[in-house]
Amino acid sequence: xxxxxxxxxxxxxxxxxxxxxxxxxxxxxxxxxxxxxxxxxxxxxxxxxxxxxxxxxxxxxxxxxxxxxxxxxxxxxxxxxxxxxxxxxxxxxxxxxxxxxxxxxxxxxxxxxxxxxxxxxxxxxxxxxxxxxxxxxxxxxxxxxxxxxxxxxxxxxxxxxxxxxxxx
Amino acid sequence: xxxxxxxxxxxxxxxxxxxxxxxxxxxxxxxxxxxxxxxxxxxxxxxxxxxxxxxxxxxxxxxxxxxxxxxxxxxxxxxxxxxxxxxxxxxxxxxxx
Amino acid sequence: xxxxxxxxxxxxxxxxxxxxxxxxxxxxxxxxxxxxxxxxxxxxxxxxxxxxxxxxxxxxxxxxxxxxxxxxxxxxxxxxxxxxxxxxxxxxxxxxxxxxxxxxxxxxxxxxxxxxxxxxxxxxxxxxxxxxxxxxxxxxxxxxxxxxxxxxxxxxxxxxxxxxxxxxxxxxxxxxxxxxxxxxxxxxxxxxxxxxxxxxxxxxxxxxxxxxxxxxxxxxxxxxxxxxxxxxxxxxxxxxxxxxxxxxxxxxxxxxxxxxxxxxxxxxxxxxxxxxxxxxxxxxxxxxxxxxxxxxxxxxxxxxxxxxxxxxxxxxxxxxxxxxxxxxxxxxxxxxxxxxxxxxxxxxxxxxxxxxxxxx
Numbered sequence: 001x002x003x004x005x006x007x008x009x010x011x012x013x014x015x016x017x018x019x020x021x022x023x024x025x026x027x028x029x030x031x032x033x034x035x036x037x038x039x040x041x042x043x044x045x046x047x048x049x050x051x052x053x054x055x056x057x058x059x060x061x062x063x064x065x066x067x068x069x070x071x072x073x074x075x076x077x078x079x080x081x082x083x084x085x086x087x088x089x090x091x092x093x094x095x096x097x098x099x100x101x102x103x104x105x106x107x108x109x110x111x112x113x114x115x116x117x118x119x120x121x122x123x124x125x126x127x128x129x130x131x132x133x134x135x136x137x138x139x140x141x142x143x144x145x146x147x148x149x150x151x152x153x154x155x156x157x158x159x160x161x162x163x164x165x166x167x168x
Numbered sequence: 169x170x171x172x173x174x175x176x177x178x179x180x181x182x183x184x185x186x187x188x189x190x191x192x193x194x195x196x197x198x199x200x201x202x203x204x205x206x207x208x209x210x211x212x213x214x215x216x217x218x219x220x221x222x223x224x225x226x227x228x229x230x231x232x233x234x235x236x237x238x239x240x241x242x243x244x245x246x247x248x249x250x251x252x253x254x255x256x257x258x259x260x261x262x263x264x265x
Numbered sequence: 266x267x268x269x270x271x272x273x274x275x276x277x278x279x280x281x282x283x284x285x286x287x288x289x290x291x292x293x294x295x296x297x298x299x300x301x302x303x304x305x306x307x308x309x310x311x312x313x314x315x316x317x318x319x320x321x322x323x324x325x326x327x328x329x330x331x332x333x334x335x336x337x338x339x340x341x342x343x344x345x346x347x348x349x350x351x352x353x354x355x356x357x358x359x360x361x362x363x364x365x366x367x368x369x370x371x372x373x374x375x376x377x378x379x380x381x382x383x384x385x386x387x388x389x390x391x392x393x394x395x396x397x398x399x400x401x402x403x404x405x406x407x408x409x410x411x412x413x414x415x416x417x418x419x420x421x422x423x424x425x426x427x428x429x430x431x432x433x434x435x436x437x438x439x440x441x442x443x444x445x446x447x448x449x450x451x452x453x454x455x456x457x458x459x460x461x462x463x464x465x466x467x468x469x470x471x472x473x474x475x476x477x478x479x480x481x482x483x484x485x486x487x488x489x490x491x492x493x494x495x496x497x498x499x500x501x502x503x504x505x506x507x508x509x510x511x512x513x514x515x516x517x518x519x520x521x522x523x524x525x526x527x528x529x530x531x532x533x534x535x536x537x538x539x540x541x542x543x544x545x546x547x548x549x550x551x552x553x554x555x556x557x558x559x560x561x562x563x564x565x566x567x568x569x570x571x572x573x574x575x576x577x578x579x580x581x582x583x584x585x586x587x588x589x590x591x592x593x594x595x596x597x598x599x600x601x602x603x604x605x606x607x608x609x610x611x612x613x614x615x616x617x618x619x620x621x622x623x624x625x
Binding site for chain 2: 300312328394398402411412433
Binding site: 002005006007008009010011037038039040041042043044045046049050061062063082083084085086087107108121122123124125126143144145161162 | 313314315316317318319321323324326432433446447448451452453454455456457458459460461462463465467602603605606607608
């Protein structure tokens with residue numbers, strides 16, 4: 001039998017918590033940190049090369065899953081645009097009392113603007129909440145992978161993985 | 169329809185617009201683009217009909233291997249997916265009627 | 266007639282890498298021939314960032330790797346819009362713009378790539394049924410949209426990557442259909458597609474395409490463990506295009522004409538020309554690299570092309586045997602990482618080829 005990821009492309013919570021690239025609940029409470037949703041052994045290591053703090057380890061065998069050193073990670077988000085699989089996100093649960101700040105890659109047009117309300121989707125592409133765009137970062141060094149910072153309800157921070165710009 | 173803006177490819181750079189004829193109807197095309205691309209941009213998705221049963225065929229491989237896109241261009245049968253547009257080309261659909 | 270030292274058929278990643286490496290090693294008379302209007306092969310439509318390590322050009326978009334390779338070969342003789350329609354001994358026959366021409370070369374590299382496999386089903390000839398790579402070409406290279414909706418058949422990397430790219434271009438992928446009970450491609454590609462709301466239907470097949478002289482409806486149904494359609498599970502999808510992403514087959518016509526030995530290796534896509542560690546065929550002086558040698562990756566194509574460039578340089582006396590072996594082993598080492606885990610079958614395939622070469 002194949003797991004949900006193998007039959008639908010959707011990572012479920014139990015699978016997620018076992019990944020070496022996913023930080024602990026304790027670390028998440030402390031502030032911005034990367035969440036690397038890389039669950040398959042494939043030859044790939046740009047995340048390791050991109051991290052300025054050395055917080056991501058893949059090693060000599062680049063088939064290895066990336067391991068996150070949650071103490072070293074500052075949640076800077078440079079790894080987000082480096083990942084060819086667009087599988088890295090940054091979550092800051094300390095953004096506000098009720099909201100988390102979620103940084104996600106978004107390679108679509110139109111890009112939303114600061115302050116815009118967008119539709120937030122889960123890993124199945126289902127709409128689960130509106131979100132407010134706090135920042136859009138798209139420097140040349142990201143090579144056309146803009147990173148969007150969106151404020152979302154705190155309890156949905158581990159579910160929202162895409163945004164949809166509303167019909168204008 | 170032309171893709172004018174694309175998140176990775178950027179803005180479409182306009183080329184030199186030329187006029188060609190498809191089954192006697194004039195259409196605009198970019199000079200040098202594949203004939204098949206110009207036709208698709210003008211809403212044409214049928215490139216030929218089969219000789220015996222007059223069934224329509226559209227593109228299949230788009231890189232010059234399958235021959236489903238062959239049309240008569242200035243009297244010569246060409247693979248329109250790998251042949252560039254030149255001003256004044258007269259393109260006809262084979263076995264249309 | 267001028268005799269070239271190396272004639273390369275195909276200006277894709279394999280051909281261009283061979284040209285660059287051969288020239289760097291000292292080979293002088295090199296010509297690269299391609300029937301397309303611009304060089305780069307399949308790279309020119311790959312808008313996504315590549316995987317692998319730094320030496321495999323990871324994080325670079327395919328389109329930029331194509332530009333980089335073309336720049337490295339900018340001083341070389343490049344014949345575009347030119348078909349190589351025949352190979353007789355060490356003479357190539359070319360056709361371009363109404364003119365036929367002969368070209369002689371001491372060494373020849375066939376780097377002609379692969380073609381998409383068709384899939385037969387009722388309605389498969391309707392306008393709107395096309396290869397996934399075909400629609401990718403139309404959208405990413407020609408930059409035109411033939412229609413709005415598309416159904417993708419096949420969940421290997423091509424099916425998944427192209428689905429994502431079609432959404433980027435403004436199309437709507439209504440579903441990805443996969444006959445196997447699991448997704449074929451990288452899980453991260455599948456996740457990118459799933460979070461756009463595109464359903465990935467494993468253990469499903471395309472039963473029929475219907476429409477009035479064009480695709481209008483795709484009927485999809487579940488399959489059992491023997492891949493037989495289960496009656497009563499039909500589901501109709503309204504769509505304009507059906508993309509077929511069910512594998513590639515090497516384009517080996519010129520290799521066949523050369524008279525070399527072939528071997529059937531399903532792990533590499535079918536009938537493959539038998540070649541040694543230097544990518545040389547059983548007909549001396551003729552080499553293969555890239556998808557013609559077996560369906561793998563762009564990085565494989567570049568490594569194989571580079572090995573041919575080095576092998577040709579050594580064979581023509583520009584490179585010492587020792588230096589050649591050293592450089593070749595370094596290239597081969599960089600590819601080992603692509604023959605583990607899910608790619609184990611490639612190592613098996615390579616072993617089969619090695620055994621065959623020893624016996625020939």
